[in-house]
Amino acid sequence: xxxIQNKPYRNRALDNKVKLIWLALYYGFARWLxxxxxxxxxxxxSRQIRYIICKNIFLKCGKNVNIxxxxxxxSGFEIEIGDNSGIGINCTCASNLxxxxxxxxGPQCFFLAFNHNFMDKSISIKEQGYSEKMVTTIGDDVWIxxxxxxxxxxxxxxGTVIAARTCVCKDFPAYSVIGGNPSRLIKTRx
Numbered sequence: 233x234x235x236i237q238n239k240p241y242r243n244r245a246l247d248n249k250v251k252l253i254w255l256a257l258y259y260g261f262a263r264w265l266x267x268x269x270x271x272x273x274x275x276x277x278s279r280q281i282r283y284i285i286c287k288n289i290f291l292k293c294g295k296n297v298n299i300x301x302x303x304x305x306x307s308g309f310e311i312e313i314g315d316n317s318g319i320g321i322n323c324t325c326a327s328n329l330x331x332x333x334x335x336x337x338g339p340q341c342f343f344l345a346f347n348h349n350f351m352d353k354s355i356s357i358k359e360q361g362y363s364e365k366m367v368t369t370i371g372d373d374v375w376i377x378x379x380x381x382x383x384x385x386x387x388x389x390x391g392t393v394i395a396a397r398t399c400v401c402k403d404f405p406a407y408s409v410i411g412g413n414p415s416r417l418i419k420t421r422x
Contacts, residue, residue, distance in 0.1 A: 251309060254288040258308075267301045267321060294333060305329070314372065326384075330369040338378035338396065343368050346384050371406070391421055 266272040268279035279298055287293040290311040298318035305311055305319065306327030314333030319325060323337060326345035345368075349360035366385030370376075374388055377396035382388075387403045394400060395411030395418070404410050407421035 248309075251289055254285050255307065258282070258285045258289065263302060263304075265301060268298055273301075300339075320376075320378075326365075326368060328365065328367050330367060332370055332372035332374065332390070334372055335370055335374045335376070337376045338380070340379045341376055341382070342380075343382045344384045393421065 262278075262282045262285050265276060265278035265281060268274075268282075273279065278301065282299040283293075283297055286297070286299045286308065289308045290313060291309060292312040292314075294313060294315035294317065296316045297313050300319060300321040300323070302322035303319045303325070304323070305325040308327055310328035311325070311330075313319070313329075313331040314335070316333055317331050317335035318337055319331075320337040320341055321339035323339065323341045323343075325341075325343045328345060329343055345365045346362045348357055349363055350357045352360055363384070368382050368384065368386045368388075370388040371390035371392065373390055374392050374394070376388075376394045377398065379397045380394050380400060381398070382400045386400050388394070388400070389404060389406035389408065391407035392404065393409045394415075395409070397413070398411045398415050399413040400410070401414045404415075404417055405420070409418045409421060410416065411418050
């Protein structure tokens with residue numbers, strides 16, 4: 233009976249070791265392959281190689297997913313990404329990001345998972361540690377422009393368009409077009 237109870241634990245431990253091998257393969261090799269749409273990237277099949285590797289790392293990885301050159305997603309073990317979506321060139325993602333289907337992401341986007349604590353004035357900010365890790369969720373059919381920054385725990389509703397260099401620090405309704413620093417509603421797509 234004890235061996236039956238321990239078996240799932242052993243499988244989970246083995247799965248984590250295998251995922252670590254895939255992770256080393258991504259960061260040591262596949263991350264540095266050329267961009268997917270460059271002539272050399274097409275020749276080397278960079279997109280397909282990164283897809284196969286990330287499919288073995290991420291918690292969920294849909295069909296036709298494009299992880300671009302230089303993307304950093306920490307361990308990636310909790311990342312979920314839907315069909316026809318991607319992570320842009322040189323993007324930095326929290327390891328627990330959730331991305332819906334048909335999401336376009338420009339280069340150099342940055343997703344934060346937590347912040348520094350700072351409310352106790354009797355202790356230096358450096359010594360106060362971090363807030364709890366928060367999940368950023370991106371809905372379906374979203375377009376994220378170049379160099380967008382996301383504060384922790386944002387929920388990006390379906391159909392949202394985010395302008396380049398936007399600091400997304402609050403949530404907006406579905407089909408919003410947002411931009412600026414701090415982010416604000418520019419117009420609605422409805």
